[in-house]
Structures are given as structure tokens and as C-alpha cells.
Amino acid sequence: MSAAVSDHHPAHSSPTPSSPTPSSAPSPSASSTPAPPKDGRTEPAAPRRPRTRLGPGRPVPYGWALGPLLLLALWAGGSAAGLLDPRSLPSPWTVAATTGDLLADGRLQSHLATSARRALLGLLFGVAGGLLLALVAGLSRIGEAVIDGPVQIKRAIPSLALIPLLILWFGIGETMKVVTIALGVFVPVYIHTHNGLRAIDHRYVELAETVRLGRLAFVRHVVLPGALPGFLLGMRFAVTAAWLALVVVEQVNATSGIGYMMELARTYGQTDVILVGLVLYGLLGLLSDALVRLVERGTLSWRRTLGD
Numbered sequence: 001m002s003a004a005v006s007d008h009h010p011a012h013s014s015p016t017p018s019s020p021t022p023s024s025a026p027s028p029s030a031s032s033t034p035a036p037p038k039d040g041r042t043e044p045a046a047p048r049r050p051r052t053r054l055g056p057g058r059p060v061p062y063g064w065a066l067g068p069l070l071l072l073a074l075w076a077g078g079s080a081a082g083l084l085d086p087r088s089l090p091s092p093w094t095v096a097a098t099t100g101d102l103l104a105d106g107r108l109q110s111h112l113a114t115s116a117r118r119a120l121l122g123l124l125f126g127v128a129g130g131l132l133l134a135l136v137a138g139l140s141r142i143g144e145a146v147i148d149g150p151v152q153i154k155r156a157i158p159s160l161a162l163i164p165l166l167i168l169w170f171g172i173g174e175t176m177k178v179v180t181i182a183l184g185v186f187v188p189v190y191i192h193t194h195n196g197l198r199a200i201d202h203r204y205v206e207l208a209e210t211v212r213l214g215r216l217a218f219v220r221h222v223v224l225p226g227a228l229p230g231f232l233l234g235m236r237f238a239v240t241a242a243w244l245a246l247v248v249v250e251q252v253n254a255t256s257g258i259g260y261m262m263e264l265a266r267t268y269g270q271t272d273v274i275l276v277g278l279v280l281y282g283l284l285g286l287l288s289d290a291l292v293r294l295v296e297r298g299t300l301s302w303r304r305t306l307g308d
Contacts, residue, residue, distance in 0.1 A: 064290060068282075090272045095279065098272040107261070112280070114256040115246060118174070119284075122181025123242045129182065130189030130238075131231065137190075138197030139223065151190055159184040159241075160248050167252070177249040184245040188237035196230020197223065232296040239288040243281055 060066065072092060078084045079091035086094065102108035133151065136143035159180055170176040204226065208218050250259025258277045265273035 064286075068286065087271065090275060094272050095275045099276050102273070102276065108276070108280075111256055111258050111261045115250065115258045116284075118177050118250070118257065119181060119242045119246050121178045122245065123185055123238065125178065126182035126185025126242070127189050127235070127238060130186035130234070131193055133186070134190045134193035134197065134227070134231075135219075135223070138194050138227070139219070148194070151187065154183070155187050155191070159245055163249070163252065172253040177246075177252075177254070180249045181242050181245040184241040185238045188241060189231065189234040192230040192234030192237070193227050194230075196227040196233075199230070200226035229296075229300060232292060232299070235292045236289055239292060240285055243285045243288070247281060 075084075075089075076092050079086070079089075084091070090098075099108065133147050137147040137151075138144070162183065163176075163180060166176045166180055170179060200222065204222050205218075208222050213221065246257075247259050250257035251263045254260040254263075258280055262274050262277035265271075265277070
């Protein structure tokens with residue numbers, strides 16, 4: 001009877017640890033996987049912007065220099081092939097040699113320092129005036145009624161047309177030159193900053209009133225960030241206007257500066273020196289615009305645009 005019971009109900013034996021199977025051994029692929037950070041958090045992968053079919057494509061490395069280098073190659077090729085008269089348009093290597101001579105005797109550095117000082121002073125006063133007027137006109141209806149009309153009138157009058165009047169007011173010294181540059185600078189800064197202010201979404205104004213922001217806090221946290229894209233766009237026009245105005249004012253009874261050097265070279269028929277001044281003006285404008293675009297890319301990195 002006991003045997004029969006044991007046949008139907010087998011005795012329970014104590015469990016024994018199973019021997020490790022080949023599948024439980026660590027595989028080489030698992031050991032090569034990098035371990036997670038010690039704090040248990042994983043680093044999120046940087047999001048990749050999807051490529052759009054209708055977009056302009058990926059940025060070209062050093063694309064800003066492609067156009068000028070192509071223009072320089074055409075100039076050099078035309079000079080080497082004899083298609084360009086060296087008396088009317090000297091070759092690039094002739095201009096480079098003339099630049100070396102001007103640097104050797106120190107004339108180019110002196111003229112460049114004087115021109116840069118005039119341009120920076122005019123740019124400083126023009127940007128400050130344009131920004132201040134844009135804030136007053138953009139935040140006050142009365143300010144807009146008083147300021148916007150005269151600025152639009154000035155916008156229709158070229159700054160260079162005011163030179164005879166400015167000479168009568170300020171003479172032919174440095175003050176007239178700086179004022180002329182400032183008048184050419186402040187208009188684009190005012191126009192684009194004022195437009196950026198008026199384009200701010202009204203919901204942000206309502207939100208600022210809801211959280212009871214003061215006037216200064218409203219200007220700091222809402223107005224200035226909202227007007228920043230327009231201001232930087234105006235700065236790109238402003239730096240170009242500064243160099244354009246500088247070309248003209250330095251030819252009005254000046255005794256130093258790049259424009260004076262070019263005017264003196266015209267008197268003596270030195271085409272190569274004139275080209276040195278033109279190339280220098282072009283490089284200064286290109287570098288100034290690139291600097292503003294660099295600041296724009298850094299301060300407006302949150303914005304997704306077609307050019308990104």
C-alpha cells in the first residue's frame with residue numbers, strides 16, 4: 001500500500017541550484033555596450049532637424065566667401081588673358097603690390113584708423129538715436145505722432161543731399177562728417193526696430209498685464225526681446241549706410257582717411273591706389289555685415305527660419 005501511494009504521489013525533493021547554461025553567460029555584444037551614467041540618467045540625443053524638400057538645402061561651408069572669391073578669380077583671369085586694360089583696371093597682383101607699399105610706409109594704417117574712428121562714432125550716435133526714437137514711437141501713440149512723420153520725411157531725403165546744409169551749420173571739420181554718417185545710420189535702425197515693436201503679438205502684452213509687470217519689466221522682458229530681430233536687421237542696413245556715407249564725407253575737404261587717399265590718387269591718376277581703397281571699403285562692409293549676422297545667429301538661436 002505504501003508503495004502504491006508512493007507511485008501516485010512522488011516524494012518532494014529539495015530544489016538544487018541549476019547549473020549555468022550557455023545562454024546565461026554574458027555575450028560579447030552585451031559587454032561592449034557602454035554603461036549608463038552613474039546617476040542612472042541617459043544623455044538625450046541632439047535632435048536633428050529634418051531636411052525639407054522645398055527648402056534651400058544645407059548650408060555651404062564658407063559660403064559667405066564663395067561669391068567674392070569667384071569675383072576675384074574672374075578679375076585675375078581677365079587680367080592674365082589681357083582682356084582688361086591695366087591702365088583702367090589693374091590686375092589683382094598689382095593692387096596687392098600697391099597695398100604692400102602703402103603698408104610699408106604707414107600711410108594705409110593711418111588712413112584706415114581715421115576712417116574707422118569716423119565710422120564707429122557715426123554708427124554709435126546713429127544707432128543710439130534710432131533705437132531711442134523707435135522705443136518712444138513704438139510704446140506711445142503721442143510719440144509716434146510726433147516722431148514718425150519727421151523720420152519718414154528724412155527717409156525720403158538722402159543724407160548726402162544734406163551735406164551743403166551741414167557744412168553751413170558745422171563747418172568742414174570732423175563734426176560734419178560724423179553727423180552725416182549718423183543721419184544715414186539712424187533711419188534704418190528706427191524703421192526696422194519700430195516695425196519689430198509694432199509686430200509683437202498683443203497676447204504677450206495681455207500676459208504681462210496679467211502677471212502685473214511694471215513698465216520697466218515690460219520693456220525688458222517683452223519689448224526688447226520682441227524688437228530684437230527687427231533691430232538686428234536694421235543694424236545690417238546701418239553698417240552698410242555708415243561705410244557709404246563715409247566714402248562721400250571723406251572727399252569733402254578732408255586731410256586723412258581712405259576717401260581722401262582715393263581722391264588724392266584720382267588727382268594723380270593712380271588707379272591702383274583707388275582700387276586699394278575700393279577693395280578696403282568692400283572688405284570692411286563684408287566683415288561688418290558678417291559680424292552682425294554672427295550676433296544675430298547667436299542671439300536668435302531659438303528661431304526656426306528657412307535660412308537655418
